[in-house]
Amino acid sequence: MSVMWKEKSIKIFFTGAATTSIVVVGLIFLFLGKEAAPFLFSENIVKLFGTEWVPVSFEKEQFGMLPLITGSFLVTFLAILFAVPFGVLSAVYLSEIANKTEQEMLKPLIELLAGIPSVVIGFFGIIALSPILKNTFGLESGLNALNGAILLALMATPTIITISDDAIRSVPSSYKQASIALGGSKLQTIWRVVVPDALSGIIAAVMLGIGRxxxxxxxxxxxxxxxxxxxxxxxxxxxTMTATIAAEMGEVAFGSDHYRVLFCVGIILLLITFGLNMIAQKVLRRRSV
Amino acid sequence: MKIKVQDLIIFGLIRLATYFVVFIIAYILLDIIVNGIGAINWEFLTTFPRKGGSEGGIFPAIVGTLYLVLLTIAIALPLGMASAIYLNEYAKQTRFTHIVRLAIITLAGVPSIVFGLFGLGIFVIFLKFGTSILSGSLTLACMILPTIIVSSEEALKSVPMQFREASYALGATKWQTIRKNVLPYAIPGMLTGSILGIGRAAGETAPILFTAAAFFFPRLPGSVFDQVMALPYHLYVLATQHPGMDEVRPIQYGTALVLISLVLGINIIAIFLRSYFIRKYKW
Incomplete structure (x- = not known):
């Protein structure tokens, strides 16, 4: 009897541990909502739709989120524009063209890129990329949307490569053999058979890259x-939305409008990434069925 | 024949794109190593910063990052491993399991700055832990939980079913089977996979911005309720807020090198251990 009780309580313990993830997700939504609510459910909410972000002012504070949202979108759009071709081509190269030694050398290097802390990439952007951009394009400052987009593209590339690579590898080799048996060249096989079959996985990879x-x-x-x-x-x-939170949260008065608006920005970010993630999972799941 | 030449050119371009990415990674790493190595000496690693970080070392930031990481591991590792054991050994295809998996995926996609807001709201303000090591580590633990769960589950999956069946056939209970016949073979894989999450915790800045980090703290933290200096935050402030940003360039590079060595060192250890265990356990 005692053995059975022991087994039961152990099972309950592990089930409890597994519940942690659900609890944390719930708490994230709850606490972001809790801090944002007093602003969100007041007449002040219309301020969020303004076109100016001047959170600290002697006369009139402006909490229009449009500049932040367009800022995030501009940087993200440019970054994905750079990252997708390089990411997808690299994945094709690694899974279909590269030989074994190349694969074994390049893959860990790309995994390494995913491990470089974002603050170090940012530091590199300030000291190395910024002067290059400034001189190449004759700008007053190299700290701009393009700089951010190039670095973010670099950070999204490992995500896109790894997931696309998985998708491409999971294309059945019988498909490729059939294409080659019909006289298709290697390039035709990759372009007409492998990539189209792996497309849903590649799309999911891009969505997760956007989320990142x-x-x-x-x-x-x-x-x-x-x-x-x-x-x-x-x-x-x-x-961007993220930079606004990071830069301003340290200096706001607890409970002020500004404080609550920053939580509103956080909620929007959370919803965007949550949505992208769910769509990517749907695409990936349909694939594996 | 014409098609062949065309193919070769296109393959060449694809290879070029791949090597371009690799080249940039190598360039960043080399730039930081070459410029940072000169700043690194015994004094830099073992003394406190002086004059607002313009002189002296980064000792408290190194120690602070280690404290944060250790406490994060202590919180996230047991929870993550236990979740993985549930998912792989106990769970059936139920609605509950489905929701758990959905939660893990969601958690993995939450931006790091949102974890920072969450940590501020719940740990710093609501639970009144203040800006402290405890708040920061709890926040980081929530962030790396999905990495630990997913990699631990992979390790458990790789233990062959026959190991479990043999144990059941001898009359062992479920827990006896897991403890004696599954975990001993899975734990190395679970740990190495988890190290990757830990590397991420060591390098993140956004989650600790408002939950733990201080730019300067005159002594080493005495308890988990103290604020703490951390390498990534130190580099951020030196590179963007310091009044003499250009004069302290060597210190910035040195800090970046120490941070990158720590994080990549952790990751490289994980990658090596993984290939070692893959070779050791062949079924």
């Missing part, structure tokens, strides 16, 4: 110049 880029904080905080303006030019300085 839009949530990245320290690098953009350090290199994008942090001017809250609405612009579509890569050479302008922008301020």
């Amino acid at each position: 880029v839009i949530g990245e904080t320290m690098t953009v905080l350090m290199v994008t110049g942090n001017a809250a303006i609405i612009t579509a030019s890569p050479f302008d300085s922008v301020r």
Whole structure:
């Protein structure tokens, strides 16, 4: 009898541990909501839809989130524009073209890139990339949306490579053999058979890459110049949602409007990444069925 | 024949794209190693910063990062491993399991700065732990939990089913089977996989910005309720807020090198251990 009780309690213990993840996710939504609610459910909420972000002012504070959202979107869009071709081509190379030694050397290096802390990448952006951009394009400052986008592209690349690589490897080799038996060249096989079959996995990889880029904080905080303006030019300085939270939360008065608005920004970020993640999982799951 | 030449050119371009990515990684690493190595000496590693970080060392930031990482491991590792044991050994395809998996995926996608807000809201303010090592480590633990769960589950999966069946056939209970016939073979893999998550915790700045980090703290932290200096935060402040940003460049490079050595060192150990255990256990 005691053995049975022991087994039962052990099972309950492990089940409890597994519940942690659910509890943490619930608490994240709860506490972000709790801190944002007093602002979100007041008439002040209309302020969020303004076009100016001037959170500290003697006359009138402005909490328009549009500049932050467009800032995040501009940097993310550019970063993905750079990262997708390089990421997908590298994945094709690693899984279909490279020989064994090349694979064994290149893959750990790319994994290493994923491990470099974002603050170090940001530091590199300030000291190395910024002067290059400044001189190449004749700008006043190299700290702008383009700088952030290039570095973020670099950070999204390992994510895109790893997941695309998995997808490409899971294409049945019988498909490839059939294509070659029909007289297809290696390139035709890759382009017409392998990539189309792996496409859903590649799309999921790109979505997870976008999620990584839009949530990245320290690098953009350090290199994008942090001017809250609405612009579509890569050479302008922008301020992203993540950078705004990181830069301003340290100096706000607890419980003030500004404090609560920063939590609102956090909720929007959370919802965007949550949505991207769910769509990516749907795409990946349909694939594995 | 014409197609062949075309193919070769295109393969060449694809290879070029791949090597371009690798080249940039190598360039960043070399730039930081070459410029940082000169700043590193015994004094830099073992003394406190002086004059607002313009002189002296980064000793408290190194110690602070180690404290944060150790406490994070102590919190996240047992929870993560136990979750993985549940998912791989106990769970059936139920609604509960499905929700657990969904939660893990969600958690893995939450931006690090949102973890920072969460940690501020719950640990610093609501639970009144203040800006402290405890708040920071709890926040980091939530962040790396999914990494630990997923890699631990991989390790458990790789233990062949026959190991469990043989144990059941001899009349062992479920827990006896897990303890004697599954965990001994899975634990090395579980630990090495988890190291990757730990490397990430050591390098992250955003989650500790408002939960743990101080730019300067005059002594080493005495308890888990003290604020703490941390390498990534130290580098951030030196590179962006310091009044003499250009004069302290060697110190910035030195800090970046120490941080990168720590994080990549942890990751490289994990990668080596993984290939060692893969070779050791062949079923």
